[in-house]
Amino acid sequence: MKRIFLLVVSLALTACDYTEVKREIGYKGKSRVNPWLAAERFCEQYDGDVRSLASWTAPTVADAVWFVPAPILSNESFTRQLESWIEDGGHLVVLVDYANAETNDWSGPPPVTNPEPAFLKLLEGAGIKLEHPEIARNNVKASEIKFDGKSYNVVAESDSSVALRDGEAGVFASVKKGEGRLTVLTDGRLFRNRWIGEKDHAALLDALISATEYDGNIGFTRGSALSLWALLSEHLWPVLIGLAVLTLLWLWRNFSRFGPLEAAHGISTLRGYDHHLEALGDFQWRLDRAAALLGPLRAQIVERGQRMSQRSGHRDDDFFQFLADLASLPRERVFRALAETAPADSAILTRTTADLQHLLQVLH
Template identity: 55%
Template sequence: MMRYLAILAAACFLTACDYTEVVRETGYKGKARLNPWLAAERFVERMGGEVSSVIAWTAPGADDALWLVPASVLSNESFTRRMEEWVGGGGHLVLLLEHADAQTNDWTGRHPPPVVEPALRAMLERARIRLHDGDKTKARRIRFADEVFKVDAVSDCAVSKGNGKNGVFATARLGEGRITVITDGRIFRNRWIADNDHAALLAALIEASEYEGRVGFMRGAGLSLWSLLREHLTPVLLGLAAWLVLWLWKSLSRFGPLESATPPEQRGYDQQLEALGHFHWKLDHAAALLRPLREQVSESGHRACLAAGRSADDLRIFLAERAGLPPVRVSLALSETIPADSAAFTRTTADLQLLLKVLNHPSMT
């Protein structure tokens, strides 16, 4: 009985438990999770502008009016020099210092510390823009192009134009173009661009560009081997693929279903001999076939010549007398290494066979 009461009490206790549902934001899904400037890009497109979105460093072109670039992307002198040349030709560079990389998490607050290379600092100083590290700055308003924009910007560094007041925003002309530095890049990111006047500030920066053209956004992923290969190796891979297809089409002997095997053609004995003779003739004009016959004639001829009391020097004359052949033909039969043609080969073979027949005659042994 006590057992059942304990089970009933446990059931009542468990069913009486309550829970609390907690909603916690973890970030965006899909493209917005990978691209922090997606909302800004769509805003520019709704304004009628043309947008260029890249992951890592890409040199600006002549058709680009404005580039929004994290400072960490300009990580070497080469990138900085090419960007300065583009600005000098009329481009507008919007440089974002903090919270601008693709690795920045808008919900956890985790972001890599900004690293400004000496080459980038030198370029900014040529535009009379100075960076002040360690000067924590907060701004609620930004004045630009005779307008005041309400913002919410906080950063651990400050920027100023010349000897002006430190803040989160500075802009200056360089050559025919313009450089704008914003220390807090969150105002243009997906989560905050709709707040305050952030989108209006972006529109004002685009309108302040010297020329009309594309608006570019770099995500600040740094140098990526795979992105470089995907960008520059694609034509090579397409060429290799086309070459492979052509090679397979040329090398493969057939396509489609397998056909039944055709039995080999049966050849007669005379055809086999003809093929064998053709092979030897192509190899060395059949000199290998004459060599055994010639050695046999020479060996038997020397024995017969000595048995007849003749010297070895008289071998060819001795054979010519016995076979009834001219001495010249006997010399050719014994010494011609490679017959000139098939007729000479046939004549030499016949002469050697005749000489061997005469030597094997019983009267000469």
């Protein structure tokens, strides 16, 4: 019965109608995280090295062409470095839209971001005007881009437009500046992995790289902001070195093994005579509160005091007052020193012993 039930269920499931749908979701591996991977490999045919950067890094004299997303140019520090590099012969290619690595080429358009004032100032200094969707929405399409006397068939569309002074607005503008060149492309999809093989996109990339008169490295910046870890690694190491030095000095100051050497054979303080007496007195104090030590001393003082009082004719006088006058001590202290059975603590024992020694010295 169980087998018949399973057979019926399998027949019912296999008899159901279904529709198979294929949906393109994008590349895998490195191409998924680096939209400029195909362009970078295309540029490996040139003499210079190809640099793939995850965040902002200023170009150097060894760099010839630099591809940078416009959102990265967010402050005047970056733009000043680029201006100096362009003046010395570098070629900067700025990609306005679809330029960030996190943009998915198989989803909708990325969110619109405001152009940074520092970026607009850089373009204005080169004679280029950018109309951005936040300023004026212009759905600009282009099937042809003219550059360096040649025409390239492209598929470009952007809500931003760029133009030279008194020129026609479009998706592409390039101008010489100093010894170098500044190029703006509003549709960055032309050089991304998915579209670089279409039309003349690769040929346009080749023309932009060949436009500079200097040979050098080619850089592609993928990120949209300065990396915190890159900033710390660049600027925090002097602080860390200072903290390490201060830590070593603190250790040298506070740990004995980092300080001066002690004597190898120091004299033990426990071998001193006074410490032997102190240890003996402590033992007697714990044994019977020093009554055994004070008894013989008191007996000797009483014997000598009585003999002296008889010789001086004061046998019938107050004996404690006689000793007090003789030792220049108060009668109460003399009485406590001779009559108190056991001192209450070590401090009273010390004072009692001192008084008895003084009396014994006077009666000697």
